[in-house]
Amino acid sequence: MDKSCINVGILGWGTVGTGVSKILVNQNNLISKNNNIQLNLKKVVKRTLPATREGIDLPTDCLSTDPNEVVDDPEIDIVVELIGGVTDAYSLIKRSIQNGKHIVTANKALLAEHGSDLFQLAQKNSVSLNFEASTAGGIPIIKTLQESFTANQIQSVCGIVNGTCNYILTEMSEADVEYTDVLSDAQEKGYAEADPTMDVEGIDAAQKLTLLIALAYGVNVPVDQFHVEGITEISQTEIQYAKELGYVIKLLAIAKLTDDNRVEARVHPTLLPERSLLANVGGPFNAVCVIGSAVGPTLFYGQGAGEMPTASAVVADIIDAAKSIQSGVSSPISQAWLDKSHTEMSVCAIEDIVTRYYLRFVVIDRPGVLASIGSILGNCNISIASVIQKEPHCTETVSLMMLTHKAREKDMQAALKQIYTLEVVKGDAKLIRIEEEVAF
Amino acid sequence: MDKSCINVGILGWGTVGTGVSKILVNQNNLISKNNNIQLNLKKVVKRTLPATREGIDLPTDCLSTDPNEVVDDPEIDIVVELIGGVTDAYSLIKRSIQNGKHIVTANKALLAEHGSDLFQLAQKNSVSLNFEASTAGGIPIIKTLQESFTANQIQSVCGIVNGTCNYILTEMSEADVEYTDVLSDAQEKGYAEADPTMDVEGIDAAQKLTLLIALAYGVNVPVDQFHVEGITEISQTEIQYAKELGYVIKLLAIAKLTDDNRVEARVHPTLLPERSLLANVGGPFNAVCVIGSAVGPTLFYGQGAGEMPTASAVVADIIDAAKSIQSGVSSPISQAWLDKSHTEMSVCAIEDIVTRYYLRFVVIDRPGVLASIGSILGNCNISIASVIQKEPHCTETVSLMMLTHKAREKDMQAALKQIYTLEVVKGDAKLIRIEEEVAF
Numbered sequence: 001m002d003k004s005c006i007n008v009g010i011l012g013w014g015t016v017g018t019g020v021s022k023i024l025v026n027q028n029n030l031i032s033k034n035n036n037i038q039l040n041l042k043k044v045v046k047r048t049l050p051a052t053r054e055g056i057d058l059p060t061d062c063l064s065t066d067p068n069e070v071v072d073d074p075e076i077d078i079v080v081e082l083i084g085g086v087t088d089a090y091s092l093i094k095r096s097i098q099n100g101k102h103i104v105t106a107n108k109a110l111l112a113e114h115g116s117d118l119f120q121l122a123q124k125n126s127v128s129l130n131f132e133a134s135t136a137g138g139i140p141i142i143k144t145l146q147e148s149f150t151a152n153q154i155q156s157v158c159g160i161v162n163g164t165c166n167y168i169l170t171e172m173s174e175a176d177v178e179y180t181d182v183l184s185d186a187q188e189k190g191y192a193e194a195d196p197t198m199d200v201e202g203i204d205a206a207q208k209l210t211l212l213i214a215l216a217y218g219v220n221v222p223v224d225q226f227h228v229e230g231i232t233e234i235s236q237t238e239i240q241y242a243k244e245l246g247y248v249i250k251l252l253a254i255a256k257l258t259d260d261n262r263v264e265a266r267v268h269p270t271l272l273p274e275r276s277l278l279a280n281v282g283g284p285f286n287a288v289c290v291i292g293s294a295v296g297p298t299l300f301y302g303q304g305a306g307e308m309p310t311a312s313a314v315v316a317d318i319i320d321a322a323k324s325i326q327s328g329v330s331s332p333i334s335q336a337w338l339d340k341s342h343t344e345m346s347v348c349a350i351e352d353i354v355t356r357y358y359l360r361f362v363v364i365d366r367p368g369v370l371a372s373i374g375s376i377l378g379n380c381n382i383s384i385a386s387v388i389q390k391e392p393h394c395t396e397t398v399s400l401m402m403l404t405h406k407a408r409e410k411d412m413q414a415a416l417k418q419i420y421t422l423e424v425v426k427g428d429a430k431l432i433r434i435e436e437e438v439a440f
Numbered sequence: 441m442d443k444s445c446i447n448v449g450i451l452g453w454g455t456v457g458t459g460v461s462k463i464l465v466n467q468n469n470l471i472s473k474n475n476n477i478q479l480n481l482k483k484v485v486k487r488t489l490p491a492t493r494e495g496i497d498l499p500t501d502c503l504s505t506d507p508n509e510v511v512d513d514p515e516i517d518i519v520v521e522l523i524g525g526v527t528d529a530y531s532l533i534k535r536s537i538q539n540g541k542h543i544v545t546a547n548k549a550l551l552a553e554h555g556s557d558l559f560q561l562a563q564k565n566s567v568s569l570n571f572e573a574s575t576a577g578g579i580p581i582i583k584t585l586q587e588s589f590t591a592n593q594i595q596s597v598c599g600i601v602n603g604t605c606n607y608i609l610t611e612m613s614e615a616d617v618e619y620t621d622v623l624s625d626a627q628e629k630g631y632a633e634a635d636p637t638m639d640v641e642g643i644d645a646a647q648k649l650t651l652l653i654a655l656a657y658g659v660n661v662p663v664d665q666f667h668v669e670g671i672t673e674i675s676q677t678e679i680q681y682a683k684e685l686g687y688v689i690k691l692l693a694i695a696k697l698t699d700d701n702r703v704e705a706r707v708h709p710t711l712l713p714e715r716s717l718l719a720n721v722g723g724p725f726n727a728v729c730v731i732g733s734a735v736g737p738t739l740f741y742g743q744g745a746g747e748m749p750t751a752s753a754v755v756a757d758i759i760d761a762a763k764s765i766q767s768g769v770s771s772p773i774s775q776a777w778l779d780k781s782h783t784e785m786s787v788c789a790i791e792d793i794v795t796r797y798y799l800r801f802v803v804i805d806r807p808g809v810l811a812s813i814g815s816i817l818g819n820c821n822i823s824i825a826s827v828i829q830k831e832p833h834c835t836e837t838v839s840l841m842m843l844t845h846k847a848r849e850k851d852m853q854a855a856l857k858q859i860y861t862l863e864v865v866k867g868d869a870k871l872i873r874i875e876e877e878v879a880f
Contacts, residue, residue, distance in 0.1 A: 023591050023734055034590045132588070138735035140580075140588035148572070148580035150474045151463050151755035277741065280717055287739075294463055294752035295578035295742060301717065302738035312734035315591035327769035 005038045006322040009070030011092060012082035013046040013053070013063075016106055016133070019311025020080060022056045024318070031315070037322045043070050071096045078321045080314060081105040090114055097121050097129070102321040104314055106133035112207040116220055128324050130317035135208040136161050136286045138309030139302040140316070145215040145290070152292030154216040156256040158438040159288030160281050161208045163304045164199035165231050165251040167191045167284040169269075173239050173248060174282075179232065191284050201230035202251065202267040209253035209267055212288075216255060217263050219345045227350040229268035238430055241360065241388070241401050247271040248279035252435060262348040271358050271434040277301075278439035289439050297440050351410040356385070356434035360401045364424040365392050370400065373419055380415035382407040397426055403434065445478045446762040449510030451532060452522035453486040453493070453503075456546055456573070459751025460520060462496045464758075471755070477762045483510050511536045518761050520754060521545040530554050537561050537569070542761040544754055546573035552647040556660055568764050570757035575648040576601050576726045578749030579742040580756070585655040585730070592732030594656035596696040598878040599728030600721050601648045603744045604639035605671050605691040607631045607724040609709075612679050613688060614722075619674060631724050641670035642691065642707040649693040649707055652728075656695060657703050659785045667790040669708035678870055681800065681828070681841050687711040688719035692875060702788040711798050711874040717741075718879035729879050737880050791850040796825070796874035800841045804864040805832050810840065812862055820855035822847040837866055843874065 008024060010017050024031075024041040032038055044058060045067045070076055071092055079096040081089050081103065089110050093103055103122065105111070111118070111131055122129040132142045136159070145154070160166050164186060171182045183200070186192035198204045206223040213221050231251050242249050249269050256264040272279040277299055281287040286304030291297050303309035363369045374384060383405040392398045404412075412431070419425055448464060450457050464471075464481040472478055484498060485507050510516055511532055519536040521529050521543065529550050533543055543562065545551070551558070551571055562569040572582045576599070585594070600606050604626060611622040623640070626632035638644045646663040653661050671691050682689050689709050696704040712719040717739055721727040726744030731737050743749035803809045814824060823845040832838045844852075852871070859865055 019734070027591055027593070027733075030593060031591055138732075138738065140584050143583065143588055144580050147760065148583055148756045149752065150759055151467055151471055152752055153467070153470060275720065277717055277720055280715065280720060292578075292752060293467075294459070294748040294755075296746075296749050298579065298740075298742035300738075300740055303736050306736075308734040309736050312589065312592055312732060315734075316588045319590055320587065327767060329767035329769055 005040050006078060006325055007040050007042040007076045008078045008080060008318060009043040009045070009073065009076040010041070010080045010082060011045050011067055011070055012084065013044050013051065014082065014084075015307045016310045016314065017044065017080075017082040018053045018056065019307035020082065020314045020318075021053070021058065022308075023311050023315045025056060025058070031319060035319050035323065037319065037326060039318065039322060042076055043073065045070055067092055071099060071101075074099075076101060077325055078102045078104060078318055080318060081107060082314070084109070086110050086113055090118075093118060094121060097125050097127055100125060100127060102127045102325060103129045104317040104321060105129070105131050106310060106314055107131075108134040108204070108207045108211060112210040112223060115211070115214060128321050130320055131211070132317050133310045133313035135211050136288055136300070137302065137304040137306065138312045139286060139288060139300045139304065140313065141212070141288045141300055142215065144300065145212070149290065149292045149295060152294045154257065155291040155293060156254070156438040157212045157216050157288065157290050158252055158254045158256070158435070160250055160278065160286050161253050161288065161304060162199055162202075162205040162251060163284035163286055164192045164196060165202075165205070166281065166286070168200070169231060169234065169249055169251065170282045172234070172236065173243070176236060178236055179234060200232055202228045205251060205253045205267045209255060209265060212253070213255045213263060213265055217257070217345055219263055219347070221263070221265050221347050225347060226265035227268065228266070231269055233430070234269055237399070238358075238360065238432065242271055242358065242432075243274070244388070245386070245403065246274050247358070247434070248274050249432065250279065250281075252439070254435065254438065256438065258348050262346050264348040264353055266350060266353070269432050271432050272439050273436060276439050291438065299440065351413070353409045354406050355409070356406055356436070357404045357412060358401070358430075358432040358434060359404065360399055360430040361419070362397050362426045363400050364426065365396055365398045366424055369424045372422055372424065373400070376418045377404070377415050380411045380418075382411055382415055445480050446518060446765055447480050447482040447516045448518045448520060448758060449483040449485070449513065449516040450481070450520045450522060451485050451507055451510055452524065453484050453491065454522065454524075455747045456750045456754065457484065457520075457522040458493045458496065459747035460522065460754045460758075461493070461498065462748075463751050463755045465496060465498070471759060475759050475763065477759065477766060479758065479762060482516055483513065485510055507532055511539060511541075514539075516541060517765055518542045518544060518758055520758060521547060522754070524549070526550050526553055530558075533558060534561060537565050537567055540565060540567060542567045542765060543569045544757040544761060545569070545571050546750060546754055547571075548574040548644070548647045548651060552650040552663060555651070555654060568761050570760055571651070572757050573750045573753035575651050576728055576740070577742065577744040577746065578752045579726060579728060579740045579744065580753065581652070581728045581740055582655065584740065585652070589730065589732045589735060592734045594697065595731040595733060596694070596878040597652045597656050597728065597730050598692055598694045598696070598875070600690055600718065600726050601693050601728065601744060602639055602642070602645040602691060603724035603726055604632045604636060605642075605645070606721065606726070608640070609671060609674065609689055609691065610722045612674070612676065613683070616676060618676055619672065640672055642668045645691060645693045645707045649695060649705060652693070653695045653703060653705055657697070657785055659703055659787070661703065661705050661787050665787060666705035667708065668706070671709055673870070674709055677839070678798075678800065678872065681839075682711055682798065682872075683714070684828070685826070685843065686714050687798070687874070688714050689872065690719065690721070692879070694875065694878065696878065698788050702786050704788040704793055706790060706793070709872050711872050712879050713876060716879050731878065739880065791848075791853070793849045794846050795849070796846055796876070797844045797852060798841070798870075798872040798874060799844065800839055800870040801859070802837050802866045803840050804866065805836055805838045806864055809864045812864070813840070813859055816858045817844070817855050820851040820858075822851055822855055
């Protein structure tokens with residue numbers, strides 16, 4: 001089918017939808033010149049109307065409150081789903097695919113939950129389902145994994161994929177403020193939502209990791225099947241101790257291929273060496289590190305959210321879909337996901353991972369405490385790399401901070417259980433895993 | 441044409457050719473699983489035979505010394521040119537295109553010189569001409585500019601694109617050694633060639649910049665039409681002064697869109713703030729920073745050379761070409777270059793650029809010297825931001841180092857001409873431009 005003009009319908013006119021409409025209308029010439037295609041924004045659906053947006057003028061008949069005017073319009077070739085949430089988005093995309101429309105979505109929650117179904121349906125209906133904007137916003141990490149690194153066995157994918165957490169941790173590290181104060185500030189500035197749970201508890205990062213793992217390893221690992229830990233427990237004390245030791249704390253989403261061919265998957269705060277590139281990714285920015293068998297270490301940095309960066313990725317996907325339509329060949333984008341989705345690769349449980357640890361115990365300032373803790377760790381095969389204990393100020397307890405050499409998580413948990421039975425140890429230890437090899 | 445198996449011929453079995461053959465043979469299953477295509481390495485051409493390579497076993501009849509066995513073999517679908525140089529590569533690629541073969545090349549010198557011709561010929565013959573490996577090795581910067589950022593007006597592209605220079609500058613900065621010593625060491629380690637001219641004089645970086653500019657702005661700017669300056673004049677003195685001021689010296693290839701819609705193009709050593717990501721790209725690594733109108737600031741990091749990283753990019757290009765062949769649609773890769781190649785955008789001469797400068801004068805230690813220099817600079821509209829002059833050791837001359845605010849290059853050159861007439865100033869100043877906005 002060689003169509004002279006490709007019609008686009010957008011579901012959702014929020015932040016990203018507005019950005020997409022701006023690019024499609026205001027940069028129409030640039031797109032057409034660069035790609036030899038003509039895109040026409042035919043319909044934008046918004047829950048309530050009338051509505052206006054600064055920087056973009058849409059004719060009244062281009063706006064509608066009825067999603068069926070996009071989903072069922074035979075003239076619309078590409079449906080761009082930007083309403084978010086799972087239930088409505090799922091049914092609208094399914095119907096659109098059944099109506100032969102190509103899909104572009106930024107909805108990581110939807111794909112993390114229903115990715116396999118949707119890709120199979122898209123393949124059956126010979127349409128493309130593009131989702132670059134779902135992970136790391138404007139950074140083309142999806143295309144890179146699917147196309148540029150397709151001849152690589154991916155050894156690890158690891159990154160800062162939640163801008164809210166990175167903004168909060170950067171502010172905590174640069175200004176001497178506590179988590180709750182930075183969170184309010186982030187909410188005021190629009191870097192955090194009114195209900196920040198999805199971000200600060202690591203769930204958003206985990207959904208993105210699910211997509212990255214599907215692409216890199218062809219396994220579908222639902223978010224509830226791996227270790228997810230947010231940043232709400234990170235305090236200035238840890239930030240400052242980490243700094244003193246030459247580390248920076250970042251929330252990382254981590255996937256690794258293990259030596260026995262399993263996939264390690266986890267999201268948690270991580271100590272990174274302060275001189276590493278990833279440790280220097282500040283503010284609301286995202287960065288993803290990929291190590292490929294041939295390409296070696298790579299890093300991709302950019303804005304992971306926001307109106308225009310996300311819209312940049314959505315429009316690139318629209319253009320890819322439009323090229324598919326013009327050539328009559330459905331985009332290869334969903335192919336990798338589908339073809340690999342039947343691998344036998346299993347997920348490595350958190351107990352089996354091997355990593356270095358930062359530990360901080362609050363202990364009673366009494367002789368022999370370090371010996372007791374050290375002896376339990378040693379008996380559990382955990383070797384201490386360095387220790388800091390400072391003079392106590394005015395309380396009877398002190399912080400005892402240590403970095404370990406590489407140890408197995410199972411051994412660490414067993415050791416902690418024993419350590420907590422010591423009378424001199426007050427409360428649970430702060431435990432933060434250290435990553436040095438997957439971040440550079 | 442739905443071919444069940446795509447035949448590939450490689451011209452050149454040097455470092456990269458060897459890597460490509462390894463991936464095509466040893467990772468054949470991975471490629472086929474990820475992309476649903478079957479690649480067959482039919483012929484590898486090498487100037488002299490017999491030859492063997494560690495890590496790859498090719499049947500004897502797969503090797504030949506005759507390029508015509510690739511170029512004229514009707515069964516070969518994709519020709520991979522990895523012989524380097526311009527003359528032979530140009531004629532072999534032309535003939536291959538005329539024979540209907542898709543082309544993959546890593547030859548930046550060839551494309552910088554004959555890119556337009558070859559892309560037009562490829563378009564005329566409906567074949568793709570892919571060249572991801574020509575710039576920044578394993579980093580997918582070509583695809584990113586052509587596809588992922590296609591809805592962006594590119595505001596700047598700027599990067600470390602020569603691994604040899606970056607290795608030398610990193611070593612100079614970390615160990616206190618001079619340029620010539622590091623160069624010998626780099627040659628021993630294989631990071632620099634026996635004749636390092638193309639690398640250390642900035643020509644290799646300039647050829648890559650030509651390609652990046654063609655992609656970002658659709659203008660063909662031959663290497664001899666912009667300012668190119670290598671690293672041979674960088675000494676420990678500059679490295680150390682820069683460090684003291686919080687900067688790192690890197691060889692950058694820089695392209696910017698100016699306010700009056702011209703393209704600024706230049707390659708030269710540059711002072712970067714030490715905390716910036718680009719300043720922390722060490723050793724033989726490459727990194728490219730792109731600022732797009734929608735996506736904002738982005739950075740792409742990886743190995744810019746070497747057997748397997750470059751081969752990773754070449755094989756990704758082969759797979760893209762194979763998909764084009766299977767779908768019967770020639771790859772859109774060359775489209776952007778062609779479509780934009782007739783823009784009226786002109787190149788901004790070096791005299792017109794506006795930037796900050798690092799200057800070091802060797803002056804006679806006498807009252808009034810700073811005033812004389814300062815007054816000339818002031819009269820030429822150049823404002824001084826900071827000055828360092830240290831106590832002299834045992835000679836009668838001292839180094840007077842200054843950073844300027846933003847100034848026009850034309851004014852700077854005029855000022856220097858006047859300053860050089862001062863009797864107290866000995867020899868030419870060391871001038872290094874400072875970049876802060878295009879690198880992050």
